[in-house]
């Protein structure tokens with residue numbers, strides 16, 4: 050209301066309510082900028098006891114006439130700047146204690162902002178972000194509804210769900226010594242919905258994962274979680290693309306063009322050294338493994354993989370040394386600058402490299418994963434340093450055909466790349482147990498400007514295939530039944546083919562809002578240590594309460 054008054058409203062009477070944003074007491078007249086979520090309007094108050102009492106962030110209600118401001122008093126910086134309200138009745142609805150920070154103060158410490166979130170939420174930035182979160186979710190819900198998806202609520206308290214993180218545990222008073230886990234995702238429930246004939250499921254689902262907090266990670270976060278029966282990969286990708294476009298449109302942004310480009314995992318790793326490449330710029334990784342097979346230069350000849358980046362300018366020795374130091378930090382043995390090693394290379398080798406005059410070739414020779422990792426990071430680093438990234442661009446793309454398994458460093462065996470319910474690519478299914486290293490999964494990720502927005506897959510819908518995957522992961526029959534017996538049973542009772550996806554809503558909205566971290570689009574986030582400065586949680590519990598739960602602490606909780 051406050052922010053909506055315009056010149057054509059002059060002459061009308063209004064009743065407005067909101068917070069005192071600023072106040073200028075001129076003795077005879079008091080000017081107040083009154084703020085609500087729509088914006089600000091200037092109130093003009095005749096001197097009175099109440100008017101002089103006003104302070105910032107008092108909550109007031111004012112009644113009076115909207116009048117046009119004199120031309121020299123118009124404020125072109127305010128949408129309501131052509132008018133003001135001549136107040137006849139003013140009521141103070143609530144007073145405010147002095148504030149720990151001013152709402153227009155810049156660079157307020159973030160912990161302080163979260164500690165006093167009710168104040169921080171009043172700022173324009175947080176109002177915009179929290180409302181954008183709502184707008185985007187509303188657009189997504191409309192899209193899902195139009196496409197016949199059913200919003201099904203699934204339990205938060207469940208068995209551990211293997212999404213690769215630690216579980217948050219919930220003790221149960223009625224069954225001391227036993228614990229529920231907070232769902233890391235609704236993965237198995239949504240699959241059971243498919244088996245239950247709810248063939249288009251979705252949910253804006255809260256997920257809990259006990260991981261270290263980061264810019265794009267909180268203990269609890271929301272996903273657009275969806276699943277379709279009788280669906281192929283393209284059906285799933287189509288729904289997600291429609292949701293992204295709808296959310297962009299709802300935010301008044303030009304949506305990315307559909308279909309989003311698709312990139313195979315192997316190509317992403319080879320060309321960009323990452324499974325979530327930022328495609329707002331080129332700077333592709335080139336391969337020189339074959340060309341250097343018989344090189345005179347031992348570093349190249351003896352390495353299983355040789356790749357390079359072409360930097361579009363020459364580098365001084367010290368610039369190269371700095372980049373090499375970084376490459377070593379990231380795990381490389383060295384970073385060869387073509388200008389310095391060309392004397393060891395043959396004409397044929399030099400001709401095969403595409404390193405034009407005026408540019409530099411930076412080579413890494415090592416095991417393939419090391420080469421990809423280091424050049425992938427170097428690519429990002431150089432793009433930032435050389436200002437190659439178009440900050441206005443929104444590049445969405447899919448990464449497809451991930452390997453089904455990866456090496457588990459802890460056990461030395463195989464573990465899942467996505468989760469253990471992802472189906473193998475049909476032609477690789479026969480080889481699940483005989484050649485797990487080369488089985489591709491029907492797994493796909495959605496990437497926006499180098500950020501992974503979410504993952505999904507076509508699922509296993511046959512008990513024998515599911516058991517083969519569990520076996521590759523080293524699970525005995527007993528373990529399989531103990532952990533996932535209900536799933537194996539359900540798969541054996543008429544499971545349709547199905548697949549789905551989950552997109553991190555908070556991450557998506559943070560990017561949509563141009564915010565550097567998801568805390569800025571979450572109303573009540575936790576800080577990096579996992580602490581909630583607002584409520585003071587987590588807190589110790591008194592011994593009797595723990596005793597009821599069958600819990601005795603091994604050590605007293607740390608103070609603070």
Ligand code: ASP
Pocket residue numbers: 212233234235236272275504505506549550551
């Ligand atoms: N459950 C997966 C996750 O939370 C997403 C999916 O496969 O649908 O990442």
